[in-house]
Amino acid sequence: MFVIAGLGNPGAEYEDTRHNVGFMLVDRAALSYGIKLKRSGKALCGTGTIKGVEVALLKPLTYMNLSGEAIRGFIGANAVSAESIIAAYDDCDLPLGRLRLRKNGGSGGHRGVESMIRSLGTRDFKRIRLGVGRREGVDTAEYVLSPFEPEEKGAVEEMLSRGLAALEDVVAVGIDSAMNRFNSV
Numbered sequence: 001m002f003v004i005a006g007l008g009n010p011g012a013e014y015e016d017t018r019h020n021v022g023f024m025l026v027d028r029a030a031l032s033y034g035i036k037l038k039r040s041g042k043a044l045c046g047t048g049t050i051k052g053v054e055v056a057l058l059k060p061l062t063y064m065n066l067s068g069e070a071i072r073g074f075i076g077a078n079a080v081s082a083e084s085i086i087a088a089y090d091d092c093d094l095p096l097g098r099l100r101l102r103k104n105g106g107s108g109g110h111r112g113v114e115s116m117i118r119s120l121g122t123r124d125f126k127r128i129r130l131g132v133g134r135r136e137g138v139d140t141a142e143y144v145l146s147p148f149e150p151e152e153k154g155a156v157e158e159m160l161s162r163g164l165a166a167l168e169d170v171v172a173v174g175i176d177s178a179m180n181r182f183n184s185v
Contacts, residue, residue: 001047001054001055001056001078001080001084002050002053002054002055002056002084002085002086002170002171003055003056003058003071003074003075003078003080003084003085003086004026004029004055004056004057004058004085004086004088004167005022005026005058005059005060005067005071005085005086005087005088005116006022006023006024006025006026006027006057006058006059006088006089007022007023007060007064007067007087007088007089007090007110007112007113008020008021008022008023008024008059008060008064008089009063009064009145010059010060010061010062010063014145016147016148017144017145017146017147017148018090018132018143018144018145018146018147018148019064019090019144019145020090021088021089021090021130021132021156021159021160022087022088022089022090022112022130023059024156024160025088025128025130025160025163025164025167026057026058026059026088027059028160028161028163028164029050029055029057029164029167030046030057032164033048033049033050033055034048035047035048035055035057037057037059039061040074041070041073041074041077042060042061042062042069042070042073043058043059043060043061043070043071043073043074044058044059044061045057045058045059045074050167050168050171050172051168051171051172052172053171053172055171056074056078056080058070058071058074064111064112064115065111065112065114065115066115067112067115067116068112068114068115068116068117068118068119068120069115069119071085071087071116071119071120072119072120075120082120082121082122082124082125083124083125085116085120085125085126086125086126086127086128086167086170086171087112087113087116087125087126087127087128088127088128088130088163088167089110089112089113089127089128089129089130090110090130090132090144091108091110091129091130091131091132092132092133092134092140092143092144093108093131093134094129094130094131094132094133095131095133096131096132096133096152096155096156096159097131097155097156097158097159098131098159099128099129099130099131099159099162099163099166099182100128100129100131100182100183101126101127101128101129101166101170101175101178101179101182101183102126102127102129102179103124103126103175103176103179104123104124104125104126104127105123105127106123108129113127126170126175128163128166128167128170130159130160130163131159132144162182165182166178166181166182169181169182
């Protein structure tokens, strides 16, 4: 089983913010594959299949900085290894609309990923980094908690569509093949 964990902040006030593109990708996967999300412990989660492979979709209900706690609770309760996790999250170091896949690595300063590394005790989980860019002269925390501008929504939609295709590739054919296909764009 793969655990697809979208990182974000719970609550209506954060729903359409840059920091919640990981949640948006999980919502898109749930809608596309008919997977219902319901509360379980510290997360919204649901199980189903993507491309014939069993998956669990997960949206931590902790705030971003504590995402790892909810994910650790889920994988512990379901006897799943950290290596089966695919974390989807916003990345200010990528231009708006770009995505990058990684097999593992550090946090890159992302507090949600830092929480995962700390809580799971490993850096060995897959990542889908969803580019939200930066704005000169605007504090990073303020920027990621702001909603997308109307003129940015097309790029976000395209990125989420490619993000779903990347998720499908990771679960169906593996991270290496998916990285070759999606990281070159």
